[in-house]
Amino acid sequence: MWRETICTLALVATASPVLAETIEVPAGEDAQTRLQEALILAEPGDTVQLGAGRFLLTDGLSLDVDGVTLRGAGMDASVLDFTGQKGAGEGLLVTSDEVTLRDFAVENSKGDGIKSKGADNVVYYRVRVTWTGGPKETNGAYGIYPVSSTGVLVDGCKVSGASDAGIYVGQSKAITVRYNYVEQSVAGIEIENSRDALVTDNFVTRNTGGILVFDLPNLPVMGGGNVVVRGNLVVANDTPNFAPPGNIVANVRRGTGVLVMANDNVVIGHNWLVDNPTAQVMVVAYTQPYSDERYNPYPRNVVIEGNHYERGGYDPQIDGAEQLLPMFGGSLPAVMWDGLHDGDTPALLVKPGTPGWSLNLTSQGKGLDAAQPGPLEVGKPAGSFDMSGIGAAPELDERIK
Amino acid sequence: MTSERAPVADEQVQGKTLPRKLSDYRFFDDLARQVPAEGVTPYRLNTPLWSDGAEKLRFVYVPPGTQALADGEGLLRFPIGTALIKTFAFGEGAERRLIETRVLLNRPTGWVALPYLWNEEQTEATLAVAGARLPITTPAGEQISYRVPNKNQCKECHGLNDVVVPIGPKARNLSRQWLTGMVRSGRLDAMPDGADVLPVWEERTNAPADLAARAYLEANCAHCHRPGATASNSGLDLRWEQDDPHALGIMKRPVAAGRGAGDLLFDVIPGKPDQSILLYRMESPEPGVAMPELGKSSIDGEGTEAVRRWIEQLPAQ
Structure with a gap:
């Protein structure tokens, strides 16, 4: 009930004959609250669909619901802009399983770009993480950062400017990293432990x-x-x-x-x-x-x-x-x-x-x-x-x- | 205030919904003055979590007919229906303003953490699942942008092995006097072994430097920096009971600290606080460097001083 209330109040919910819903979050005023609410109130199977445009964010975002897809209108169209970030250790943090992140960008997060921790079977697809000022020691450490997870697919992503590794997979297993472009980072791709x-x-x-x-x-x-x-x-x-x-x-x-x-x-x-x-x-x-x-x-x-x-x-x-x-x-x-x-x-x-x-x-x-x-x-x-396994x-x- | 003297709304604590207003729970006879209802007991921790110098009003509610169970020096084992309530306030006397109240509800499906944001009129606090930011003047006189955490961020600190758990009310960090009162009132089954071990923060200068600092690290860092929690992959374990120097950061190299490491090589170098990453991050206000990552927009002078004294007196390895 709470969920429906929020949807009618703050979000545009697309009615769907199946249980999974698409929750549309357009860019614009108060993006921090609207997008974070959508990520909290989503249910397994739902898609949170970012509109085209720039989302100006002041704090880290997080997703803790299994089976959610966060999808934008393209890695150059939907931009989560953390240039004005005031808190948290990363731009987006995912802590739930079976999550798909696709077709959006993260720019200028103060810490890591996107971190998924203990998030099994995570997919990063055509996601861009960029520090727009080029290589600098003050850039965040990792662009795409899955850690402590089983099942990781990073495909078609683009990272630039990470002060540690552009794509870093740590303490995980069953991992594919393919078709990505990483430049101007200290390490392009790092597979650790x-x-x-x-x-x-x-x-x-x-x-x-x-x-x-x-x-x-x-x-x-x-x-x-x-x-x-x-x-x-x-x-x-x-x-x-x-x-x-x-x-x-x-x-x-x-x-x-x-x-x-x-x-x-x-x-x-x-x-x-x-x-x-x-x-x-x-x-x-x-x-x-x-x-x-x-x-x-x-x-x-x-x-x-x-x-x-x-x-x-x-x-x-x-x-x-x-x-x-x-x-x-x-x-x-x-x-x-x-x-x-x-x-x-x-x-x-x-x-x-x-x-x-x-x-x-x-x-x-x-x-x-x-x-x-x-x-x-x-x-x-x-x-x-x-090659088995x-x-x-x-x-x-x-x-x- | 509309429902004075009514019992706590157990159905709201234990139900499946996310109550919209703090008053829905009826934890307080006088919400604005934070006068607790029958069965809601105030408490304090010997060494508390520091949150930009906020005053914290802590309460525990255990439903009638149930009781918490002592479990050694660790967390009290609270029954289903328990609520832990923490209100954050800034300002003294008539100037005091309530900012947010966080509740932790022990539901049949597990603990749920929810943040409530107080209104301008100070008459009600409303659920803010996405958190908020607001300007605050800290007791130290700093103007900060204070962060009310979102519901997920509650779990970043309260998550352990993928479920939400309380952090504060461990027997070792609760006074013997308070625990005795809880036993007398029947809300706790017995006096826990190993109670009241952490020094009382205001009296820390009477305690050995290592105990004061370790108590601070336990209360401020160890909910993430421990196995099974948010920062487990760092390998840093700052729990009170940890006695392996390396796990505590002594001559330990950082793992994924990124620029959080500054120009430094080790988490803690005995005798060299200014070369220790742990203190460097505590003393930084900058997101991406600052520790703790959440719930801090300014520097804790007392906490950093306690940790500095500990590192200074650590024997060389």
């Missing part, structure tokens, strides 16, 4: 690092792995690192194409890696000392095959670059490994003929002082990779067809 992730057919350019696959200690969810990075365009990631120093991505070297830190079972295959001046592909152990007994800091079974490499490693942001470059004929080879591995488990397996080099470090967490650069001498991939479930695709 997550499993069963497919990162495919994205275009990441002008970031500090293109695609990062990390596993970090001391988090509620650890043991990252089963990550496939395939068919991406990783081009000219040469923006100087603008992350605040305390963040793990502040250590990413400008000009890194794909970076794997720790993790087991990662495939980096059939990507176009072009013009990444430090390294096209970097595979390293966790770089800091740690005390978490549950944690394995080494990369294990990272397969590198079938990539196209062009113009990389010519201006590496690595100490001693002046000495290194002549050793390798003017630019560093495509694949860089720190030389650290977990006992007899191979750190990486590389298609024969792939140019590479190793720092030949001998102990984890001790820095690069002991580096003795030399050629990459590792085994080759054993054969086909088992990797990526978001097909039901998530159905929602955007």
Whole structure:
């Protein structure tokens, strides 16, 4: 009853023969209250439809109802503008399951753009998150930020200017990130402490690092792995690192194409890696000392095959670059490994003929002082990779067809 | 005020609707003066949550014939039909204005949190599911844009393992005297073990620096920074009972703090409050950096001072 009252008072409700309703929220005066009320009073199955135009918002928005679709008139038509935001840690926060976010934009949120936490089977489709002033340390950390969730599909989105990662998936599983465009962020796409992730057919350019696959200690969810990075365009990631120093991505070297830190079972295959001046592909152990007994800091079974490499490693942001470059004929080879591995488990397996080099470090967490650069001498991939169970479930695709 | 001396409306507390007006519940014999009805008991917490210096009037209602159960030092286990009521006020004496009243209702389907916004005339508070903003002068004399949280934001702090729970009334943060009164009146079954452990905030300078600070972190931060709650993915656990230094942030690196970390590397560095992210975020008014993320538009001088003293005296690792 309350719901109907609100609908007639404040919103335009479209009568529908089925239970699911479409609640239309036009742009204009008092957008904060009208849109937030719609998001609170929506019921499972409902669509909250944003009109075209700019929604001027003063506070974070949140959605906590399962099965709701928040849909705009297009990523350039319906804009949630947080330039005047006064509170909350993100623009939009989703904490319910089976939510679909599509066809709208978030601009200039003070913290993260859109965060979904503990929100299983979430779909982000053709959503844009932009900090309009370009890369700045004062921009929010993550553009699209699903965390602690099972079932994540991020498709056709566009992120620009994140001071950490444009698209960051953390402590989650069953993940697909595809057909997205991420630019001018510190990390383009980051998969952290997550499993069963497919990162495919994205275009990441002008970031500090293109695609990062990390596993970090001391988090509620650890043991990252089963990550496939395939068919991406990783081009000219040469923006100087603008992350605040305390963040793990502040250590990413400008000009890194794909970076794997720790993790087991990662495939980096059939990507176009072009013009990444430090390294096209970097595979390293966790770089800091740690005390978490549950944690394995080494990369294990990272397969590198079938990539196209062009113009990389010519201006590496690595100490001693002046000495290194002549050793390798003017630019560093495509694949860089720190030389650290977990006992007899191979750190990486590389298609024969792939140019590479190793720092030949001998102990984890001790820095690069002991580096003795030399050629990459590792085994080759054993054969086909088992793709079963990797990526978001097909039901998530159905929602955007 | 229209229904003086009438009993609390249990059907509103336990029903399925979202009552539009605070008076619908009949929690108060005199709503404007916040004179509680029969069965509605005022209480305070030893160390409370700070909210821009707002005065807080807290009440608990347990339906007749039922009682809360003691459960060690933790939350009292309240029966179905319980209401926790908290009114936020600014200004002293005749100048006092009631701003909002938040109610937490223990319904058969679980706890429900609702915000009510007081009117200009101070005669009624009306449900504001989407929250509100209004200009306030804090006791410290600052002009701020005060935020009344929306219904979802209530859950951001009150959510634990995906359900809404109370935060405040834990036995360790309630006075022995008050608990004794509750037992005597039959509204609580027994005196909980481990009651009245957190220092009383106004007397914190008599308490060891670590207890004062840990009590503050428990009351102001730990509802999100704990396993199962909103900030669980940070790995930071600021609960009173946590004793692992790393979980408390000591020499812990941030995870997803973004620019919230400033130029700093660790949450807490013993002896170095100005290099500790935890204090940096407490001392920031800026959204995206400021902690807590909700319910704070200015800086808590007393709270930051207590945390500063704690970090200063922490032994080096």
